[in-house]
Each structure stands twice: as structure tokens, then as C-alpha cells.
Amino acid sequence: MENKTVYLDNAATTAVDPRVVEAMIPYFNENYGNPGSMHSLGLGGQVALDNSREKISSILNCSTEEILFTGSGTESCNMAIKGVAHHLGKKLKKGNHIITQKTEHHAVLETCEFLEKEGFEVTYLDVDRFGMVNLDDLKNAIREETILVSIMYANNEIGTIQPLEEISDICRENKILFHTDACQAGNYLDLDVEKIGCDLLSLNGSKIYGPKGVGLLYLRKGIMITPLIHGGGQERRLRSGTENIPLIVGFAKALEIATAEKEGETERIGKLSKKLTEGILSTIPKAFLNGHPEKRIVSNVNISILDVEGEAVLLYLDHRGVCASTGSACTSKTLDPSHVILATGLPYEAAHGSIRFSLGRNTTNEEIDYVLEILPEIIKNVRGISPVNLKAEDFKEYLSEANKKISLGVVA
Amino acid sequence: MSEMKTHIDVKATVDSKNWFYNDTVKEHFFTPKNFLKDEKEVEEFEKVSNGVGQVGSPACGDMMKLWIRVEDDVIKECKWQTFGCASAIGSTSMLSLMVTENEGMKVDEALKITPQDIVKRLEGLPARKFHCSVLGDKALRGAINDYFRQSGQDDKVIVEGAKIIDKILKITDKDIEEAVLEGARTLEEVQKKTKIGAQDKSCIPEVEQLIRFYTEKYFG
Incomplete structure (x- = not known):
């Protein structure tokens, strides 16, 4: 076991599924034609592109022309938010106000901050201690000038699932466009855009056992956006650049597999997450689960462990072959702890001690047993060397017995 | 296993x-x-x-x-x-x-x-x-x-004094040093961490000089 890698960082990125690799290979150097070319090799590329779009649109329950391929989830979020802002806001002068929330991925937050510099106004909604937005806050934030609401589907750090259908209803009533970053949702949640009720949706390959470097933007028919990239007019002139056929084929295949295995994996991984969470909370004192106890993505286990610093724990875990991640400042470029954990109201000292395990398709029961076996000892050592001893009563509401049980019923 | x-x-x-x-x-x-x-x-x-x-x-x-x-x-x-x-x-x-x-x-x-x-x-x-x-x-x-x-x-006993740079918000050279050590390299980045110069604009040239000084000192 010590020489194997236990990969519990699937929210960062996933291994490419061998079935996906197999599907992609012919498109690198056999069927390498440019779909824009007027010969049979080019036509082969066009067919592969059409088939991929077809597969994906049936999963998203939309038409093929509503799917635009991009280079990543980040690009999709940029394209959605800047695209709407520049078209509706700058060109048509419909308004200059955007609403999002504080635990969004940087792909959304930084894009909004950029737009603020261009003169747009952005409201960043607060979340509660479970990471949920408040629908009344959303209603109250809406102004006449509001042109877009961007709220993520499931959070990448703490796994909280936002109430998208209700958010969509509010947006429709007020005739405001609604974008959702669904990059963490592909494996476990329903991607039917009619049910979600979104106008734009961002998704990528690298979190669903597909390749990195490919994403998509779902853009509801009739909505215009200003493109980020101009050139040869691919993707309905909205995203120029020769279509990356092997990656698009792989992305479609990955989404197809994820959808077919969604139900089984949700149940299997849900059980493992529950076991890991309850196992950690019952053996390690002064530890609690971050995120929502029920409305959370089944693969996410994010635990704050008081009196330890996340990076040290991570490196000890890595030394024993376990890959996880942390919201500690030490691993971020800005040296600030996770904005997500802080937004849920936890103090800095607890944010530094947050560890995220994100389970996945390759995670086994034995791996969970192994983590449960080594983690208490690691924490004991790191705590031993630490001069910090936070008072449990200051974290009473987090450390209660009731918080040691989680239920992962929701999904699909 | x-x-x-x-x-x-x-x-x-x-x-x-x-x-x-x-x-x-x-x-x-x-x-x-x-x-x-x-x-x-x-x-x-x-x-x-x-x-x-x-x-x-x-x-x-x-x-x-x-x-x-x-x-x-x-x-x-x-x-x-x-x-x-x-x-x-x-x-x-x-x-x-x-x-x-x-x-x-x-x-x-x-x-x-x-x-x-x-x-x-x-x-x-x-x-x-x-x-x-x-x-x-x-x-x-x-x-x-x-x-x-x-x-x-x-x-x-050596007392390390700090000099106030931003007279309104009472932000010191130590705060700027800290911000640089935490990775800030430009006036904008230091302001993001300290809000320095938000009101007291007159201190900005000195702040920029201190950012260069500490960047050089620790990372030059």
C-alpha cells in the first residue's frame, strides 16, 4: 500500500478513463483532418465533431447548435460572463449589473472582478455556514440594471449543491439570464438544462475522466454573446479556432460514460464518503465537516481539523502515498486561506486546517480503510509539534455530535 | 492491503x-x-x-x-x-x-x-x-x-519600531514588508492586502519605494 498512490484529489482533476483514451487515439494521427477542409479526411473530422455534439446535446437535453466547444471550463465561464456583459451591457446598454456569490470558482470571481474594472457592478452574495446562497438575498439584489446571475452548481471545495431550479425561476420572473458553472457536477448531478432552467452552462472534460484542455458552453437558443476569440468563425462564429477533434471526441465519450454510470457511482462513492467522514470524525477530536451535511456532491469530503496546518498534513499524507488537498493559505499563491471556507464564516485558523478528500471512480474501500488507519497518527504528530490549542467550546456548533453524521441521499 | x-x-x-x-x-x-x-x-x-x-x-x-x-x-x-x-x-x-x-x-x-x-x-x-x-x-x-x-x-533589548506611512489608516512600513513577504509585488497588490493609500494618496510614492526596497531585500 505504501508504494501505491491513493488518489483522493478528483475534484482537482481526474484520471482519463482508458475507454476515453481509446476513443481519442485515432483522431490524433489517423483521422486528423480539419473539419473545415473540403476533402474526405476533413469530412471525417466533421463527422466526429457532429457525433460528439450530438451525444452531448442528448445528455444536456438541448439541440446541437446550443453546444459550443471551448478550451476549458475556465474559458467557458469567461465566455459566458464576459460574452453576456459585453453584448447586453456594452453593446445593447441593457444594464451593467451582475450577481454572483462568494464561493464561486476563481474562473467566475476573477472574471467578475475584471468586469468591475470595465465599469460593471457586481454583487457577491453571501452564503450560510453550509455554503448555500439565500434566495431572498438573491431577490433583494436584483435591480433594473441586472443582466446576469452566475451561480455554480456544486462547489469544488466543499461540495455544496446550490438550489439551481429555484434560482432559475427567480431569474426568469425577472427576465435575467442565468449562467451556472457545472464543472464539478458532471459525474453525479443531472445536467438536463431544461430541468435546471439555466440559459448558459459551463462544463469541462478534466473533472469527468475526460481529457484536460476541452470544455463547452451551453448557450440557449436566441441568446447572443460577444465572442472572446475571433478568427475563422468556428462554433457559430462564437469561438474561433480549429476544432480540437481528439479532445472533443474524448470529452463526449467521458460524458457518455459518466452519465451511464452516474446512478451506480453515486451510490458506491456516497457510501465510501460517508464511511470516510464518519470514520475521521469519530477518531479525530476537534474535527468537523465543511459544507452541507446533505446537499453535497457525494465525492466531496472536506474536513477542518483544528490546531493543524493543512499543508503539513498534506505532505505527511503524500509521504504515505495519499493525494489530497487543503484550503490552507500555504498552498495558495496569494497566501490567503480558501475564500470558500472563509465565506462560510469559519475563522482563519480553522480554514488553515481544512483538508479536502475528493473520491472518484478508482477509489476503493481498501483505500478508505488505509486513510482512516494512517490519518489519526499523522494528526497526532502534527498537533504534537504545534503550539496552538484552540478551545473546543469556541467551535461548539461545529463540533456537536449531530454534526458527526452525514446523509448523502440527494442526487441524480 | x-x-x-x-x-x-x-x-x-x-x-x-x-x-x-x-x-x-x-x-x-x-x-x-x-x-x-x-x-x-x-x-x-x-x-x-x-x-x-x-x-x-x-x-x-x-x-x-x-x-x-x-x-x-x-x-x-x-x-x-x-x-x-x-x-x-x-x-x-x-x-x-x-x-x-x-x-x-x-x-x-x-x-x-x-x-x-x-x-x-x-x-x-x-x-x-x-x-x-x-x-x-x-x-x-x-x-x-x-x-x-x-x-x-x-x-x-532591541525594540523594532515601525514607521507610520499611511497617516490616515495608520499603516506602517512593517505592514508593507509583511505584504511583500506574502507575495505582493505591485502597489495594487499591496493595496489589496493593506488598503494603504486608499485615502492618504500622498504616501503612495513612498509606498512604491518601500515595495521596491523589500522586494530587493528579500527576493532580489
Whole structure:
């Protein structure tokens, strides 16, 4: 076991599924034609592109022309938010106000901050201690000038699932466009855009056992956006650049597999997450689960462990072959702890001690047993060397017995 | 456990080439020297130590406590506890070694230890981890000051003053230094961390000069 890698960082990125690799290979150097070319090799590329779009649109329950391929989830979020802002806001002068929330991925937050510099106004909604937005806050934030609401589907750090259908209803009533970053949702949640009720949706390959470097933007028919990239007019002139056929084929295949295995994996991984969470909370004192106890993505286990610093724990875990991640400042470029954990109201000292395990398709029961076996000892050592001893009563509401049980019923 | 399946595309990453830190830091992180491993050891050592310094807080993400036992102005023992990342733990461990090796260092010499000296002995730290080693020498200076007070040499206590730069928000040169150590390199980045110059615009040229000074000092 010590020489194997236990990969519990699937929210960062996933291994490419061998079935996906197999599907992609012919498109690198056999069927390498440019779909824009007027010969049979080019036509082969066009067919592969059409088939991929077809597969994906049936999963998203939309038409093929509503799917635009991009280079990543980040690009999709940029394209959605800047695209709407520049078209509706700058060109048509419909308004200059955007609403999002504080635990969004940087792909959304930084894009909004950029737009603020261009003169747009952005409201960043607060979340509660479970990471949920408040629908009344959303209603109250809406102004006449509001042109877009961007709220993520499931959070990448703490796994909280936002109430998208209700958010969509509010947006429709007020005739405001609604974008959702669904990059963490592909494996476990329903991607039917009619049910979600979104106008734009961002998704990528690298979190669903597909390749990195490919994403998509779902853009509801009739909505215009200003493109980020101009050139040869691919993707309905909205995203120029020769279509990356092997990656698009792989992305479609990955989404197809994820959808077919969604139900089984949700149940299997849900059980493992529950076991890991309850196992950690019952053996390690002064530890609690971050995120929502029920409305959370089944693969996410994010635990704050008081009196330890996340990076040290991570490196000890890595030394024993376990890959996880942390919201500690030490691993971020800005040296600030996770904005997500802080937004849920936890103090800095607890944010530094947050560890995220994100389970996945390759995670086994034995791996969970192994983590449960080594983690208490690691924490004991790191705590031993630490001069910090936070008072449990200051974290009473987090450390209660009731918080040691989680239920992962929701999904699909 | 032996029947674990091997993952298709990931291999064990625990080899030094792939490690974020170099081998020296790694050694001091996994097998730290001179640390006090629990409350009991702290209690025991406090009976013999004659200087203690503390710096940082859990909220900042780094906190160090450092105890010294000094005989005739020579540091004979240096023990510590650290809450922080691998570079914080590694640099405190290295510092404790530096001041006690070769029969111990004179306190006057120890006061001259700079973050660069520690980083040099560690054979380098990633740039953004640099601020962790700064805490070590600050904690040591705190412990030595404490020793001066305890041994009746109050005249030797060094008080590090800070100069107010932003007169409205009362932001000091130390705050700018801290921001630079945390990775800020431009006026905009320092303002994001400190709000300096938000109202007192007149201080901005001096702020920019200080950013260049500290960037040069620590990262030049």
C-alpha cells in the first residue's frame, strides 16, 4: 500500500478513463483532418465533431447548435460572463449589473472582478455556514440594471449543491439570464438544462475522466454573446479556432460514460464518503465537516481539523502515498486561506486546517480503510509539534455530535 | 492491503525529484530537530530555559514558539514548536540547529541571523514560502530579548519600531514588508492586502519605494 498512490484529489482533476483514451487515439494521427477542409479526411473530422455534439446535446437535453466547444471550463465561464456583459451591457446598454456569490470558482470571481474594472457592478452574495446562497438575498439584489446571475452548481471545495431550479425561476420572473458553472457536477448531478432552467452552462472534460484542455458552453437558443476569440468563425462564429477533434471526441465519450454510470457511482462513492467522514470524525477530536451535511456532491469530503496546518498534513499524507488537498493559505499563491471556507464564516485558523478528500471512480474501500488507519497518527504528530490549542467550546456548533453524521441521499 | 489495484495513470509521487521542497527541507520537515513534541516536554524544558519568544498566530497560518537556554551569553539549547507548513517547520528546525551547533552561538551573533541565512542553509525555499523563515528569526530575537530581560541586561533589548506611512489608516512600513513577504509585488497588490493609500494618496510614492526596497531585500 505504501508504494501505491491513493488518489483522493478528483475534484482537482481526474484520471482519463482508458475507454476515453481509446476513443481519442485515432483522431490524433489517423483521422486528423480539419473539419473545415473540403476533402474526405476533413469530412471525417466533421463527422466526429457532429457525433460528439450530438451525444452531448442528448445528455444536456438541448439541440446541437446550443453546444459550443471551448478550451476549458475556465474559458467557458469567461465566455459566458464576459460574452453576456459585453453584448447586453456594452453593446445593447441593457444594464451593467451582475450577481454572483462568494464561493464561486476563481474562473467566475476573477472574471467578475475584471468586469468591475470595465465599469460593471457586481454583487457577491453571501452564503450560510453550509455554503448555500439565500434566495431572498438573491431577490433583494436584483435591480433594473441586472443582466446576469452566475451561480455554480456544486462547489469544488466543499461540495455544496446550490438550489439551481429555484434560482432559475427567480431569474426568469425577472427576465435575467442565468449562467451556472457545472464543472464539478458532471459525474453525479443531472445536467438536463431544461430541468435546471439555466440559459448558459459551463462544463469541462478534466473533472469527468475526460481529457484536460476541452470544455463547452451551453448557450440557449436566441441568446447572443460577444465572442472572446475571433478568427475563422468556428462554433457559430462564437469561438474561433480549429476544432480540437481528439479532445472533443474524448470529452463526449467521458460524458457518455459518466452519465451511464452516474446512478451506480453515486451510490458506491456516497457510501465510501460517508464511511470516510464518519470514520475521521469519530477518531479525530476537534474535527468537523465543511459544507452541507446533505446537499453535497457525494465525492466531496472536506474536513477542518483544528490546531493543524493543512499543508503539513498534506505532505505527511503524500509521504504515505495519499493525494489530497487543503484550503490552507500555504498552498495558495496569494497566501490567503480558501475564500470558500472563509465565506462560510469559519475563522482563519480553522480554514488553515481544512483538508479536502475528493473520491472518484478508482477509489476503493481498501483505500478508505488505509486513510482512516494512517490519518489519526499523522494528526497526532502534527498537533504534537504545534503550539496552538484552540478551545473546543469556541467551535461548539461545529463540533456537536449531530454534526458527526452525514446523509448523502440527494442526487441524480 | 497487498491486493490493492494499481491506478492506471498515477504513480507514487514520493520521490525527491517530484517533491515541492528540496531534500534538506524535506529532512527537517519529516525529522525535525530540537522540537518539543508535547505539553509535557514543554513543561520540562521551561524549567531550565531562560528565554522564550513567540511570533505569528494560527489565524495567519503560521505560529512559532521558541525557547532558549543560555549560559554566559552562549545559546546552549534551542527548542521550539511550530504551527505551519513544511517550510515553517523546516526553517525553525534548521534555525535551532544553527544556533546550537559547535558548542553554541553567542547571542550577539544569533541576533545577526537573517532569513537569507536560514534559507541558504536549507539550500533554498520556493519564493512564496520565504515569509515562513522570517518568522523563525523573529521568534529567536524575541527569545533573546526575553533572555536579556531575565538576566538583567535590559539595555540590550532591541525594540523594532515601525514607521507610520499611511497617516490616515495608520499603516506602517512593517505592514508593507509583511505584504511583500506574502507575495505582493505591485502597489495594487499591496493595496489589496493593506488598503494603504486608499485615502492618504500622498504616501503612495513612498509606498512604491518601500515595495521596491523589500522586494530587493528579500527576493532580489
